[in-house]
Structures are given as C-alpha cells and as structure tokens.
Amino acid sequence: MARSKLMGANLEAPMRTRIHFESPAHQHTLAMEITMPQCLPKLAIFLPSMHGGGVERTVVVLCRGLLEHGVAIDLVLSSAQGAFMEQVPAQVRVVELGSQHASTSLLQLARYLRQERPTYLFSAMNYVNLTAILANELAGRPTHLIIREDNSPAASFARNSNWKAQLVPPLMRVLYRRAGTILAVSHGVAESLAGFIGLDPARIKVIWNPVVDEDLIAKAGEPLPQALKHLESTPFILGVGSLIAQKNFGDLMRAFATVQEKRPQLRLLILGEGPERPALEALAQTLGIAQSVDMPGFVANPYAFMRRAQLFALSSHFEGLPTVLIEALACGCSVVSTDCPSGPYEILDKGRFGKLVPVADVGALSYAIAEVLDAPKDSARLESRGQDFSRQASVDKYLELLREIAALGAIA
Template identity: 25%
Template sequence: MSKKRILFVRPSLGYGGADRVTVNLLNHFDSDKYEVELALMHSNGEMQSMLDRPIKIHDLKVGWLGFAVNPLMKLIRSNNYDVLYSTCGGMSIPMMIAAKRTNFRGLKVVSERNSLHRTYSSIVKKKSLLSFKKRYYKQADLVTVVSREIGSEVQEVLGVNESQIRVVNNPLIGDSFFSEMQEEASFPSIETGTFNILAIGRFVKQKDYGTMLKAFNALYTNNKNVRLNILGKGPLQKDIEDLVDILGITNVVSFLGFDSNPFKYLRIADAFILSSLHEGMPGVLVQAMAAGLPVISTDCPTGPNEIIDNNKNGILIPVSDISAAHLALESLLHNPEKSMEMGKKAALSIERYSINNGVDSYFKILD
C-alpha cells in the first residue's frame, strides 16, 4: 500500500506551544504509513533545529498570510499530495484559498487552536479573520480543535457542522520530556527555604503577566522567601520588566529568557502559574502537571477547566483576578502537604497528552 503524502502548513517553527506540538508530530508520525513535508512562511524558527527526522521543508519566504497563497498553489500543483494539514488557525486560510484555486481533490484539514472569543488587536482584524474562517472552514473536510469548548465555538461562531469537527490531543509528554527534565538547571535564588514559582509563556497581551506580577507582589509583601521565575520572550518584555521595576520586586523576579528545554525548570520549581486571558489547550500547563507540580491557572476560555478538577489536581481562578491569584499562591505556599498531593494527582490526570496518544489523535482522523 502506498504512503499518504501530507503537506503540513504553518507560519514557522518558532517558540510557541503549537510550534512544539508540530515538531512532536513530525518527529513521531508513522513513517511506514505517511510521507510528510512541511511548508513554512519563513524557515528560521527557534524549534526547527529540534526536528530529528529528514523532513522536507518548503520555505515560502513570505511575511504575510495573504502572500502565502501563490507559493502554496505552486506547491500543490507540482506535488501529488493526498492531505493538506494546517496546524495554525491563521495559516488555515491561505491553505484553503490555495486548495480551492488549484481544485485540490485530497483531504483538507484546518485547525483552530485558540478561543474565537479572544481579544484581537483590532475590531477590523477580528471581523476579517472571522469572516474568512466562516467562509473557508465550511469548505474543509475536517476542523481539528484542541478542546471541546473550542469545538463548540467553531460550531456556534463559524457555522461549521459538528460532523466536520475533531478534538485532538496535543502530543506533549514522552520519554524525551522526562529525560530533558533531568538536565542540570538552577534558579537565581537557591537559598534554603526559597519557594520558587515558575511561569512559562510568550510576552504578549494574552498571557496577562500584569495580573500575575501584582498577585506575586501581594504574596511577597508578607512572604519574603518567595521568588518568581519567568521563561519566555516576546514583544511586551520591556513593558513587563518596567512593571516589575515599578512594583519594586526586581530582586525577586527573574527573567530567564527563551530556553529550548524549559522542562528542566519544572523539576526544580515548587509551583506553576498560568494567568492567561484565553488559551486553546495550554501545553505548558499540561507539562507542569505531568511534572507533578501543583498548578494555578485562570479558568479562561478554553482548556484549563477541561484538565483541572478544581482544588484536586490544580487550582482554577477567575481571569484577571489579582486577589484570587494571590490567595491561590498563598494556599500552595502554606500548605505543602496539600500541594504535594495536588501535584501527584495532576501527574496522573493527563495521559491523553502522551506522545503516542497525541500523535494518534492527529493522524487516525485521516484514515
């Protein structure tokens, strides 16, 4: 039996959660059944070097989604692909336009990875994106979503038929995750008795670091042994660093930058916090839980409340609620036995995000 030829489509393999998921898909698919290639808007992302298979990469050399249509059309016309597979909501649009203009007859799979009710940079951008998605997602054969709630949004907001929607589980936890956790790591503050809190994420509005920092500041007021360590980078880093300075906590908040292996810090942290305004299915939260950490997350749309059973395997707090975040951190700090038990339960609750189960969920829908 001949292999199915799949073209995966993304903007890049940068430093985001969906980039890591795509790397895991490409590193672990069944090469006896599938032949896979990858098209990128620009081929210069931080995670591209993490590919450990000889995947053929097509660099479209474009800087805007709309400019990706023509090079994608050329690719589709010159290759006999069976499947076009986007792992990015935005990139799904030029892929579908290219498929339509080339009369592509194979399977078309688009992706929605974040809440459709999220905050957009402008009303014009929101209306434009949703308009394109309403038009083209209905023409796709399948729409993959990373949470049940996003699936509901795709039906209600975009008018996609339920029969087209497939919930997939991101492949996040495997042998490499646990081996990378064992690599040498240290936080700037390693004094005995220090309670190290970890946050991981891009410096963008979505992550709402302002709420996190103000909650941490309230915690630090009466608990001088706490430290906040942040892994990531992004366009708002200077604003976030300025807020840390304004709050007067520069000596207890550490910016660790981007690290291709953030997992080693999960091993040495005491707690993990996610303060997002919206998500899809936050991979860093799944990974923190897999590491056995007690976790705090906003009950944002979408994802966290599908993996956290509140006060059992983690703590859910309202979005942008400084007081709730402060009290949750205080609870973990002053109840070490409860925190340890919560972490144990967290580690046992995310089996569906193993590499094998996750990869299978993305590929079995093609058969």
C-alpha cells in the same frame, strides 16, 4: 544523529531535506538529500515558521509520533526559521516557501500543492488556516485539507481591534466550510468555534494535542543553565509563554507581589519573549519586585524549571489547550490557572488537579497561589494526569483520523 523507525525498519537518520520554493515568477530550486518512499501517504504541515510557541512545539511532537507509524511528512514553512527548527526530526522534509508571513505565502503554497499533491494538508491557527484553504482552492483542491483551531475564537477576537480582528472572522465564516476536516484542540474551543462561525458542531472533531513524550521527561531531569543556577536552591513560581497581552503576565506579577510579602525569599521566573517585555519590566519596578523577578527570554528546555518550581501559574485571558499547563503537570509541578476559555477546565478536570480562578482577578490568583504553596504536593498524581495528554494517545487519534479519510476516499 539517533536512529529512527520507519515502516518497521531501522534507518540511519538522514541529513535535513529541504526544498526551496521561490516566488511564482521564478523556477523553484530543489535540493534533496533523501527521498521518502513514494508508497507512503504524505502529510504536509503548513506553518509560518518554527519560532517558539505552543503550536510549533506540538507539531514537533506530532511529527515524531507519526514518523514512527510510516507517515511521510513535509513541513511546509513560509520561512524555515525559529527556535524549534533544530528539533524537527531529520526524516521530515522541510519545504521553505521563501516568505515572511503565512498570508504572503499563498501563491507559493498553491504551487507546492499542485506540484507535490500531498495526501493531506494540515494547518493550525485561524489566519494560517485561511491561507491553506485559499491555496488549496487555487491549486484545484488536490489534497484533503485538515485545519485546526487552537484558541477560542470568540475570546480571542473580543480582545483585539486590529485589522485581523476585522478581517479574519468573516473570512472564517465563509471559508472554513471548504475544509475537508475541522479540528479543535479542546471541547471548549470546538463549542466556541461552532457558535462563532455558525457551523454544525458535529463537523468539528476534538483531538487533544500531543504534549508528553519521553523527550519531555528526560529534559525535565537536566540541570538548569548556569545563568539561572541560583534557582536550584531558591523557591520560585514559574510562568511560561510569549510576552503578549493574551498571557496577562501583569496579573501574575501583581499576585506574586502580594504573595511575596509573607515569603520574601520567593522568586518569580517568566520564560518567554515578546512585545510586552518593556511594560512588564516597568511594572516589576513599580511593584517593587524587580530584584525578585527573572525574565531570561525564550528557553529551549522549560521542563527542568517545571520539575523544580514550587508552583506553575497560568494567568491567561484565553487559551485553547494550554500546552504549558499539561507540561507542568507531567513534570509533577503544582498548578494554579485562570479558568479562561478554553482548556484549563478540561486539563485540570474541573479543578481536581489544580486550582482554577476567575480571569483577571488578582486577589483570587494570589490567594490560590498562597494556598497551593502551603499544601502538600502529590507529584505522582499530577504526573499521571499529564500522561493523559501523551504523544501516543494523540498520535493514535490522528492516525485514526487519517485512516477514516483514506477509507472514505475523500479529497479536499
């Protein structure tokens, strides 16, 4: 394992530390292989799991940066599973609550907070935030709660009619006020959240996600996996994200089919997995592009593809601060994105660093893709913009926030 700096000293990276909290009816088991110095402020980060996604990816990057500044971190997971588990720094103590979902981890999380009393508890995503708020209340509010909104809630819930869309919004309006600090990943998300729950915008702080670090840049230079080596010598358009309705990959396929009519050698690569796979595979057959589309599933290193792609396309109905768009810029890749709420408008600086097109407008998307493919690429300029979303810039903002909370002596 690599060495890591903590409190200015070089320490050999330890074995993974993991604590298992069973159901409240049972005594929890504790198996520690390293004890972090008790003088450090402790940040607990609560997530359902580390399955592949933008939130999980940015949490890994945030952990790396905060560890370098002496913050002790507990990663509290409903289930310690997922593709990003292997990327969690070894100095992070993993606490597994023994549940499959955030909502069913409520009592275990409350028990953890009562017993461990971390200085701060951080959570992200609205349904996870609600569990964190309720757990902190049940535990007697022993910690300062920092919740982060990652998507535009108005846009997100407008497209859903399931039970979450019925239950979560009213709970957000009541419970979010109980959080000590409310964060948003973009100004667009902050504005949407304030209006959605009727909250004073001044209560919401904006901190861009930590996205770009030296690990990303190094991985961008790695070779492609053997199964996709043919893309080394073939022009391709890239899309990355979970195969869910929000990402709207169907429109990307339709736009690609139009663009490919004049560029028969062009291919489409979509990296990600999800419930929309059967529908997307059927659509590719219907459009007659199935032989030109690669959908290998989740890939741990998408950056090597971003470095080589002719263009990265984001076709989403809504976002918060789409990590993949920033990563593509950092890899020097030209981009086209829907001007969805929220994030692309900020990331691309009103279109200065990539084309913005209306949501669900296949014609505009295909036209913009063709236009960008024909234009010269200024990779250095795109990479420079990506660095505005560096790990250090974001970590500095988080450290400033933690110091502000400590200075106020605030809890809960």
